[in-house]
Amino acid sequence: MANNYEMITARVTAVEQATPLIKRFTLVRQDGQPLPTFTGGSHIIVQMQGADGRRFSNAYSLMSDPADTRAYQIGVRLEEQSKGGSAFMHNQVEVGTELTISTPNNLFAIDPSAGRHVLIAGGIGITPFLAQLYELQAQGAAYELHYAFRAPEHGAFQDELSTGPHAEHVQLYIDSLGRMLDLRQLFSGLAADAHVYVCGPKPLIDAVIATARDLGIDDARVHWEQFAATPASGGAFTVVLAKSGTELRVEEGVTILQAIEKTTTVEVECLCREGVCGTCETRILEGEAEHFDQYLSDDEKASQRTMMLCVSRARGERLVLDL
Template sequence: MANKYEMIAARVTGVEQVTPLIKRFTLVRQDGELLPGFTGGSHIIVQMKNADGRQHSNAYSLMSDPQATASYQIGVRLEEQSKGGSAFMHEQVEVGTELMISTPNNLFAIDQSARKHVLIAGGIGITPFLAQLYELHQDGADYELHYAFRSPEHGAFQEEISTGVHGAHSRFYIDSLGQSLNLAALLADLQSDAHVYVCGPKPLIDAVISTAKQLGVADQRVHWEQFAAAPATGGAFTVVLAKSGTELKVEEGMSILQAIEKANAAQIECLCREGVCGTCETRILEGEAEHFDQYLSDEEKVAQQTMMLCVSRARSDRLVLDL
């Protein structure tokens, strides 16, 4: 499949420690030109290279004003189980560091048909909403933000949200202070023309989706985003690369992409390894995929025509791929 992104040479002009675990990075183009325009909810892929030549690629939400494209801002949480990307950003990136970044893509856009927008954020999941808040305010939209985090020092960007124009639209829930977000009550009061957006840890996303279902909220009114690859669960299965006839066993806990790379069986481009960029989309010739990506639409997943090799797995014992 063709690469859906163009890469841009960027330079870091600002690094700010926002919470003990989150840093805000400001990026500009190395050539001094304006960066591409974007809409709230967009992400970019950031490519990083270690001194030993190893490359990491991570997707990060753009959190700056979409109207101001002289620079981009992203927020990066240092993950305990970092695959290398967040550790690199926190430990090696400083003002002046040069990075490659992709053009923006949006899988989490504000639905313009909604009359009201209810934003639910958990922890680092606040980042895509920051750009959306700019848009919603500029459009004069009806919106509210519900932002939950574990303790006061981990409430990234809380002060600038609460003291700015969004303060009257925002509520904060701090776990260590016994403040919990009651999803059932929030969604039970949802207006019939309101849409819900959630970003944050998987348990929060799952809870919003299941609560909305129980309350009869239509699926198309619930939008979610999570930048973390789904765990490679399920038993082992066989993948056949049709062009070479190569058969590979994909073990439990391993992705198809990892199995192909381990065997050096084919060259696969994958920018994000998290099921959001679409660059490893591959045609399915036989068998059925268990889709864990956020790139394909529900209709495309049901059609079983293509799959993302970085996160999705087999529903059948055997998959034949157009590779």
């Protein structure tokens, strides 16, 4: 069921321009206390409020050392089609800015059963791996990081990766220089106990999953994360809110959550609007959902008991929800 988050007032103590499109933000608790502990792969929800009263809420991976909870670090890419959150972080957040952040949650944890960990990052997808590198090193685990990006200026944190404590475990792939990541070659030599982790653009994630399956690598050994809400594509459908007796039409390009907020007084809590926080999880009474979230497990999605209203849609023409 939905995760119960504690919200914390944080203050920005450093802002670094890592690439033309990516900034690194360092956050501490406003009350000076240590931040909650976390594990590599964890994310937090960052809530922002503009001077005009508009509110934004995005999920960002924690990229700092999990052993040091004096501060958190997150990396934020300025998105071309920003819903407002990344633009707010880039254009309005500076040293001294107060933000509200959630306690960490981890949907992308290191699998302790793996004999070797193969990390594959694309672009901003490097962020969760930075924390995992610290964790893997502390465990004395066998690991390697493969980081692909378009051009030298777009490789965030590449200098510290190439010269820092993990340098011997890191390989960089730069498209513009002709250094391309060959997934088939990489996977062909994987040991039977190796696990693969991928974070980055959807085409990279899809390619990793497809190549692994093609080579007979079990799905349980492939882990992925993508913080980008699935577009609200697909045809229109009807949603019935059973408790309130309301029936509404969810048009193409509109999420169930947006339709509820626009046309009813029913309140639905949702921190992330990206299918990762679990706060808008709602019970399905009739019909089936097309799941696009990363919060529910495959078994939970198959059971069709609940769904995330911020990203998931109806599989048929009609859904009845426990609202």
